[in-house]
Amino acid sequence: MITLRLDAKLEQAINSTAKNLGLSKSELIRKSIYDYLGRLSNQNAWEAGGELFGKYSSGLGNLSTNRKELVKRKIKAKRK
Numbered sequence: 001m002i003t004l005r006l007d008a009k010l011e012q013a014i015n016s017t018a019k020n021l022g023l024s025k026s027e028l029i030r031k032s033i034y035d036y037l038g039r040l041s042n043q044n045a046w047e048a049g050g051e052l053f054g055k056y057s058s059g060l061g062n063l064s065t066n067r068k069e070l071v072k073r074k075i076k077a078k079r080k
Contacts, residue, residue: 006014018028046053063070 014025014028018025021028023031058069
């Protein structure tokens with residue numbers, strides 16, 4: 001058994017959602033936790049970090065294949 005404290009806003013959301021779905025609060029919370037844990041365990045690396053990938057994109061699609069040339073250009077540009 002687990003006991004936890006909820007803020008008033010979350011508790012009200014749980015109460016109203018459980019009532020609308022015809023579930024007890026415990027059943028709603030139990031199903032929510034199972035669903036959340038299931039989504040966590042089924043994520044691959046791309047899904048887990050999807051919101052971060054490309055967030056600060058350079059706009060260049062060849063960074064991994066042309067990295068040496070790109071670094072050389074950056075160094076030469078700094079020396080000018």
